Amino acid sequence: MTLLTQNEQQQVADAIDRIELTTDAEVVTVLAAQADDYHYIPLLWASLIALVLPGAVLLLTDWLGPWQLLLVQWLSFIVLALVFRLPGIMTRLIPAPVRFWRAGNLARRQFVEQGLHHTEGDTGMLIFVSEAERYVEILVDRGISARIDDAVWESIIERFTAQVREGEVLQGFLTCIQACGEQLQQHVPATHERNELPNRLVMLS
Template identity: 75%
Template sequence: MTLLSESELKQVSEAIDRIERDTDAELVTVLAAQADDYRYIPLLWASLLALILPGALLFFTGWLAAWQLLLVQWLTFVVLAVVFRIPSLTSRLIPRSVRHWRACNLARRQFIELNLHHTVGGTGMLIFVSEAERYVEILVDQGISSRIDDSVWQSIVDTFTEDVRNGQVLEGFLTCIETCGSLLKQHVPATHERNELPNHLVVLP
């Protein structure tokens, strides 16, 4: 199941086509549903609470025998491991730093896997979005970073991130692509016609 409709995917592809006519940059866009399934998170929290809660009960009441303590710990772990798998609860258990760390790692893997580091002149550029984490990042190769300071992309990322938070993923992509296109046209203008990488939006489930 794609995160955007076929017509919306086509709009993104057409936007990339337009800006690449005026720049040597090779732009690739990636949209991920989420950066990780976080299956370990419910188990981690269940394990932690299974150790703490029965121990606290023993400390305050003193009535648990050793075998009863183990039983309560196992029951606590099993119940919480199941309950914490409810998606709405799981998302609340994941620290923001962990979500962004996983999304950041995925963005860098995509940059390598899509061969953005092997373009002629080092002009690869990735616009990456992970919807579940509300995470947006722009990664560029040395051919672009040597001409445009990395800090320039931050305001574009901030605007796009707000669009993602508001559920306006398509609008965010189109605005981001056009804004980046203006900068690339100015600082990395087209010197010859080429198209090394696919222009369609890469969607990760």
Template identity: 65%
Template sequence: MSLINEQEQQLLTEAIQRVEGQTNAELVTVLARQADDYRYIPLLWASLLALLLPGAVNYYPAWLNPHQLILSQWALFIGLALLFQIPALQYRLIPRQVRFWRASNLARRQFLEQNLHHTKGETGILIFVSEAERYVEILVDRGISAKIPDAYWQAIVKQFTAQVRSGNTAKGFVECIEACGVELKRQLPATSEKNELPNHLVIL
């Protein structure tokens, strides 16, 4: 099931077309459900707890023999591994730095996979959202970064992130596209009609 319905996707496409009609920049929007499945992290927590807890409980007095201790560790590992697969609980086990690191890596891969580094004049701009991580990033090619400082994008990202956290991802996308267009029109006004990259939302 799509995170954004077809009507909302059409609004995004129209917003991109409006901005690209007034600037030489090439905008691409990407929406990911999540940047990673993080299966290894619940297993890591289950392994760690299963290794330490039975031994700590059994330290003094020792009421389990070595065979029983090993069985209890295995049972606890299996139980915790299954419990930690619950999405709401799994998400709480993942450090914020890990979530953002994975989302940031995915954003950079998408910049390359969507060919934003091959545009004429190096004017590609990626607006990336990973919804599970509540992560937003704007990546621009050298033709844009030479004219517009990073601080401009950071302010837009902050506002967009708040919309994603509130569940207004589609509205946030449109507002973000329009906010990017304000400075893009001023610094990189359209000099010719072109459309090198798709205008539709890419959903991963």
């Protein structure tokens, strides 16, 4: 997984600069490598399999004694816990609802941590991406949500999510920012010059 280079980050910042000239909205972008380390997932799966599999073998074959069963369970747990920690395998073991829940929580924390809930006129907007989870979310404060229905952002999020899946994170950001800018210019137009929050892309590794 590769996050954006300095040059690519600057392209995102420049895109925010351009749309903020025409709107009172304060836009912040956040790119996270992943929303959680999920260290508990390999242990959980290894525990479940180590408990069930040797017991099933015992019922079917009746060749394991109590001590052999315990030994097989421990060995199974250790081997599986190590194997399941491999990135390519662990990613497939994480249920989608868990991945999206963790990414969604991180997005909401970033909305607060980046100060988007304290902007003039309550016009903060967060464009959040968690790359490992292939998760995209747009969060807006009440000054924007009162003028633009949340359904407007759904198609923008869907397109961006598809681009993240294809590895086109930079283009996804640029397309998303432009699409959001068109909506903001129409419904939350600029009334005076302002720039309360940094326009840089926030990177969470």
